[in-house]
Structures are given as structure tokens and as C-alpha cells.
Amino acid sequence: MPAGGLATEALLLGISSGPVCLASCSPVLLPVLAAERKSAWGTGALLAEFLAGRLGGYLGFACLAWLLGLSLNLEPRARIMVYGLCDAGLAVLLAAYAMGLQTAPEKSCEHGCPASRARRFNDRYRTFAPVSLGFVSGLTLCPPFVAAGVRAAETSSLPQALLFFACFFVGTSIWFLPSVSLAVVERFAAVAVVARFTLFLLAAWYAYAAVIILGRYFLHA
Amino acid sequence: MPERTLRAAPRSWGKSLLLTLPILLWSLLMFSRAAMQPGRAPKLAAAVTLLLMAALFFQMVRTFETHRWRRYFFVALGFLFPIGFIWDLVALRGSMSIPVERMLSGDTPFCFIVIPMMIVPAALLGTIVFPGSVLATASNPHAISAMVALWLVATLLLGKGWCSYGCFFGGIEEGFAAVAKKPRIKKLDARLRWMPWAVLATVVLLTAALLEPVYCTWLCPFKAVTEYLQVRSFETAFQAGIFAVLFLGLVVVLPLVTKKRTQCSFLCPFGAFQSLFNKTSAFDVRIDRSKCQPCVLCEKACPTLSIGAESLESGKPRLSCMKCGACVDACVRGAVVWHIKGTPVGTSAERARLMHLYSAWGFAVLFGGGIIANTLAKLFGLLV
Amino acid sequence: MKRWRAILGNTAAVATLAILLTTPFLYGWFQKGVAALDLRIDPQYTGGEVARVIQREGYQVVVRKPVPRRTPLQRVDPFVQMTWTPAAKLPAQVSDEIDLDGDGRPDLLVTFDTTHLKLDVTPRNAGYRAVRCSGVVSFSELIARVNDGIVVRVPLR
Numbered sequence: 001m002p003a004g005g006l007a008t009e010a011l012l013l014g015i016s017s018g019p020v021c022l023a024s025c026s027p028v029l030l031p032v033l034a035a036e037r038k039s040a041w042g043t044g045a046l047l048a049e050f051l052a053g054r055l056g057g058y059l060g061f062a063c064l065a066w067l068l069g070l071s072l073n074l075e076p077r078a079r080i081m082v083y084g085l086c087d088a089g090l091a092v093l094l095a096a097y098a099m100g101l102q103t104a105p106e107k108s109c110e111h112g113c114p115a116s117r118a119r120r121f122n123d124r125y126r127t128f129a130p131v132s133l134g135f136v137s138g139l140t141l142c143p144p145f146v147a148a149g150v151r152a153a154e155t156s157s158l159p160q161a162l163l164f165f166a167c168f169f170v171g172t173s174i175w176f177l178p179s180v181s182l183a184v185v186e187r188f189a190a191v192a193v194v195a196r197f198t199l200f201l202l203a204a205w206y207a208y209a210a211v212i213i214l215g216r217y218f219l220h221a
Numbered sequence: 222m223p224e225r226t227l228r229a230a231p232r233s234w235g236k237s238l239l240l241t242l243p244i245l246l247w248s249l250l251m252f253s254r255a256a257m258q259p260g261r262a263p264k265l266a267a268a269v270t271l272l273l274m275a276a277l278f279f280q281m282v283r284t285f286e287t288h289r290w291r292r293y294f295f296v297a298l299g300f301l302f303p304i305g306f307i308w309d310l311v312a313l314r315g316s317m318s319i320p321v322e323r324m325l326s327g328d329t330p331f332c333f334i335v336i337p338m339m340i341v342p343a344a345l346l347g348t349i350v351f352p353g354s355v356l357a358t359a360s361n362p363h364a365i366s367a368m369v370a371l372w373l374v375a376t377l378l379l380g381k382g383w384c385s386y387g388c389f390f391g392g393i394e395e396g397f398a399a400v401a402k403k404p405r406i407k408k409l410d411a412r413l414r415w416m417p418w419a420v421l422a423t424v425v426l427l428t429a430a431l432l433e434p435v436y437c438t439w440l441c442p443f444k445a446v447t448e449y450l451q452v453r454s455f456e457t458a459f460q461a462g463i464f465a466v467l468f469l470g471l472v473v474v475l476p477l478v479t480k481k482r483t484q485c486s487f488l489c490p491f492g493a494f495q496s497l498f499n500k501t502s503a504f505d506v507r508i509d510r511s512k513c514q515p516c517v518l519c520e521k522a523c524p525t526l527s528i529g530a531e532s533l534e535s536g537k538p539r540l541s542c543m544k545c546g547a548c549v550d551a552c553v554r555g556a557v558v559w560h561i562k563g564t565p566v567g568t569s570a571e572r573a574r575l576m577h578l579y580s581a582w583g584f585a586v587l588f589g590g591g592i593i594a595n596t597l598a599k600l601f602g603l604l605v
Numbered sequence: 606m607k608r609w610r611a612i613l614g615n616t617a618a619v620a621t622l623a624i625l626l627t628t629p630f631l632y633g634w635f636q637k638g639v640a641a642l643d644l645r646i647d648p649q650y651t652g653g654e655v656a657r658v659i660q661r662e663g664y665q666v667v668v669r670k671p672v673p674r675r676t677p678l679q680r681v682d683p684f685v686q687m688t689w690t691p692a693a694k695l696p697a698q699v700s701d702e703i704d705l706d707g708d709g710r711p712d713l714l715v716t717f718d719t720t721h722l723k724l725d726v727t728p729r730n731a732g733y734r735a736v737r738c739s740g741v742v743s744f745s746e747l748i749a750r751v752n753d754g755i756v757v758r759v760p761l762r
Contacts, residue, residue, distance in 0.1 A: 020675060023342075023429045023676050024676045024678050026429060026430065027678075030422075031426075083677070140678075141677065142677040190415055190418075193412055194422065195419075197416055197418075197419030198422045198423050198426075201423040202427070205423070205427060212456065250629070320741075321741045321744070321747065321749065325650060325749060325751045325756060326751045327646060327650070327651070342647070343644055347645065348644065348645050348646065348647040349644050349645070349647060351647075351650075352646065355639075355640050356640050364636075366637075366640040370632060370636045370638070371632075371635075373635065373639075374625075374628050374635065377621070377624055427678075429676075430676055430678040431676070431678050431680060432647060432649065432676060433679075433681075502621075503614065503618045503620070503621050561617075562614045563610035563613050563615070564611045564614045565611070576621075576622070577618075580621045580622055580624075583625045584628075587625075587628060
């Protein structure tokens, strides 16, 4: 199939699948964008980091699957394990990020006590949070990604497969662009408080989901 | 129109009756259908409810106070609604728990709290993630379209005033909050008032991702007095435990010790959602800064922490104001007043109050009054 | 400007009363308006759109389109729903070969007992999971009496 036709097919597949990707990534992405309270450019940069992490998750899993000779269309039990581990990962990352958010005024704390070390760790983690959250979100193998991966594998060459997958990813990512509009909440200080509470609630949800999913996996082993 | 001043004398009986007349006529219209039902119980219930609503409105007009009289209606609604609802459930299927079979047949009664959660899946997928019926059926009169239509009307009329005149759950905690003479816990962390927004964001995001009404399945304390998924597994037992703990904590115990509506202030996502519609309502409460000498009686009286230091500075309560009137009635200097948006603050405050009351109380008669009459008819049916 | 704002504000206040007064008369229209938005109850509750109806002697089997997984976080597994109706006319023991996709080949052997609602599903192709249950296991695996039918849901692979 000519490259142009393949790219169009992939882009359209991505656009049609975008709402699903947006719905499943939103619980992780939107509170983080709101919490950082950056300008439109800053929010756009955070979104780009998240999407890069997400792409890394997709490609990382695809590489691993190729190396191990597995199909992307995992057996149900294997899929359960992947979901459970990803939920556990998201719970830990979201809770760590929420704890790192400062909602009180900045305090000077440079005299080497454990609190300042924890604070420095949190600050550093915050820099990588969007990428790491995007990466773990990308590992969850949403159905459109699996379908696109299977379709990409049917193409005649590796460059064509990569082109297909890249265009599919761009198509899904178009749906994420409106989330940059969250920059409008930059001027509301309370948004950081709300976002922090939201992140803790979501972390609790993902932790519960991980326990149930992994419990089901091991109980039915 | 005489303005309310410091401890104003009550309005005359004649004027008060005249001002109550439209509500009396409206109530007659609203309850006439109930009165035509066979048997003495529905007629008696309609008559009692009509008299109750008219009498409370009369007192609101006569005494220039809103909150105290509104609260009688609201607490009655809060306690009578679960009684009538549970009665119907037990009559229909012998239990408060809803089996999956009833969900599959679309028989789950729809609750307004689901509305904010429904929006994103409805927009993206065209589906309603609730096991109800779009239109009323014989086995499910509480259809989605009916409740959404009512919500729309109430929101246009009242904004967040729904939480003071429409919500059939809020009266339960308002009743418990009124029990103690003084609060045992006076200081509450002001940041907690942002929790409803966090709960709203969480349930909206998770509902779109999970395609199930997350607040209903996990966090609604009022499942304890309405219906809940049949306990068949560890998960449903865990969920039932959460409902019971939240109900006892936020609806019973904390209102008793704080004299605040703590479920509304610290959890309810629908309340946060409804706050947005305070922007569209024609009425609000304002603080006339020329008369205010910050005694903070209004702040202490507010059941939802909607008045703070910045409110006294700016002359406006926070967006979470549910127009219950507690602050207006508590202010001894007449500085906190009812207000029609666009008009000068403090002039014609009583006219603003009455215009708001006609809309709000009219809706209360239409909706809450109907629920009260319905339950009373069941109770009176046992006696007559 | 102040005068115009006051006029608008008072007009809005009067309009609020007008909305209230029209509510009992327009309530039916409000409902129809909401219903006309063409929103459906989510297929995880309704079972999905009807795909075909298979006629049997004395009863029929309503086969619905499969309900797929739509988001990765969705907790209801993909399933396909069939309804045997009317329940009153079903024999005590039902055993049916069901062709779900209309290709002329049976996809499932469904056997159930209408009194105790014990279900046994043997898949004839790899697209469906075997089921052995009594009553409701989950939203995607169940046998239940719903109105005048027996509803069976079989999870997809």
C-alpha cells in the first residue's frame, strides 16, 4: 500500500480511537495539568511530556513483546497482570506527586534535615512526573492501541509499520490538544488544593483497583 | 416596600396574608391532582401539605426571616423522602437492595446527583451510564428525562438554591445540625471546603474512564437511606460499608457536633457542580459594606462555610452559597441582604427577597411538596 | 449603564417567576426535549442492540450485538447477550445451539434449567468463554429472569 494511503488510514484510525484514549488517560493527565497552574505554553509543554511518555510506554511494550516473541493481543490472564501492575504503578506515582505539591507558602529549609531532602526529592520527581505518568498510562494497552499494533504488524516493512503507528499516535493525540485550555485555571490558587485532593482520591482508586485485579489474578492462578 | 432594619417589627397579618395568597393558589393548583386520587389518605395528605407550605411562607413573609421557616420544610422533606422511597422499594421487591436483574430491566430510579457524571460519556459515546430508563415506565416512574427536566428548571430558577429548596437529602443533615444549641467543634480547616470540587473532578474523570457512575457505586452516603447494590461479593460489602460510614460520619455525627451541613460542604460533588449555576441565577446574597461592622455572625451562621474574611472584604459570599438565608437572618445590622443582580446593593432588599422566595418556594411546593404529600398519603393510609 | 443593568436584572428576576409558572404546563415538553437528545442507556446495562431474533417452537431467542470493551479501565468485560422469551412458555430444560454472527454455524451451545437458573455454555468457537454458573456472577457472566425473559450473558475472549 502506498505510504500516503497508509498514513491516512492510520491517522483516521487514530482520530476515531482518540476519545477512548482521552477518557482513559484523563484521570491521570488533567489533574496534573491543573495542579501545575502554568500558562498555555507551559501547559502545552507538560502535555507534550505526557504524550512523549505515553508513546514511550507503547513503544517500550511493543519492543519487549517483539523481543519475547509475544503477540500484542495478550491472553486475558496476561492482560489482567499488566493492568494490575500499571494500576499499582499509577497509584504510587500519583500519591508521590500529590505529596510533592506545595499548597502552603514556600519555606526556606536548607539545613540538611530529612524534611528538606524529602522536599528536594519531591521537587525533582515533580519534574519527571508527567513523563512517568504518561509512560505507565501507555503500558496499559488500550484496545485501540492493540488494534493499531496488530494492523501495523500486517504492513510489508518495518518503516511502513513505524509510519502507521506514528500516524495512529498523532491521530489519537489530536484529542488531547483541548486539554491545554486548562491553563485558564492558572489564576485560581484554589485549583492547586483541589488538584491535590483529586490526585489523592485517584491514587486511592488505582490502589484499590490494583489490589482487586492482582488478587483476582493470583486467586485464579 | 418597608426594608428590614435592626429587629424589624413583624409585617401586619393582612399584608402577610395578601402576599401569601399567590403561594396558596399555586399550592391549590399543585395539590389538586393528588386530592383527586381515590381514598381519604391522599386528600388528607394534600390538605396537610398545602397548609404546611402556605403557613411556612406566611411566617417567612410576616417575620422577615427566611432560614428558620425554610428549614422546617427542608427537614420534613429530608426525613419523609427516604420513608416514602423505602416504602415503595419494599412494596415492589421486598428489600432496599437492588438486584442486578432490576438494573438490567432499567428499573433503577434516577437520582439528580448522577447528572454531572453523565455528561462526558453522553457527549463522547451517546450513552447514559446509569441503569435506568430514559422515559418513565410502569415499573420505573423516576425516569432520567423527568429528573433532568426538573433539574434544568430548578437550576434556571435557583442556581445553587437547589441545595436549600430541592435536594431531598440535604434536610437530613440540616435536621441533625439544628439539634444542638452550640457547636462542639467550632474550627474547621477552610481547605476542606474544596473537597467537593475534588470529588466532582474525580467522579467525572473516573466515570468517563470506567463507564460506570462512580459516585453512586462508591461514595454516596445516601445509599444508606435509599437503595444500594445487592451485597453478593466482597466488593459490594465493602461499598455498603463505605456508604454506612460516610452517612453516619458526614450526615449524622459531624452535623451534630459542628452545626454545619458537613456532607454538603465537604463531599457532595453535585453541590460543587451546582455552584457553577450561581453565576446564571438572577438572585444572590450580598454584604452591604457600608453597614457591615465585622461581627462575623453571618460567618458563624452559614451552614456551608460560604462566608469568610474575603467575603466581608468583597461584599459577596463564596460561590458555594446555597441561598438558605441563614446569614441574612443572623445579621443584626441588616448588612447581609438579598439582592437582584444588576441592581444596587441594599436598596429594595425586601423586594429582592420576596421575588426570590416566590420562585424558590413555588418550586419547593411543586417538587418537595409533592414528595411530602406522597409520603404522608402512605402514612395516613395506615391510619384512615 | 447602571440603569440598564438594573432593568436587565429585574427582567431576569421576573423571568424566573415566569419559568416557574410555565413548568407544570411545559413539563411534558421538557421531558420530551431531553428524551429527543437520542441518548441511549449504556449497552452494559441494556445488553446492546438487537442483532437477530431466532424463532423456536413456542419461544424466540433475541440475540444482541456483542458489547465490546470501550475503555481499558472499564470493569465490565466484553460480552454477548441472549434473551429467551416468553419465559412462561419455555420448557423446564432448554438446550439451544445458537448462531450469534449469522454465518450459519453455531457459536454456542447454551443449556439452562428455567427453575433454578443453572447455566452451562459450551463455546463452539474460540471467540467466547465457557460458562458454568447459577445466577449472576458479574455483569458480563450471568443468567437472570428479567421481565418476561431469561437473559444469558456470555463473556467474549
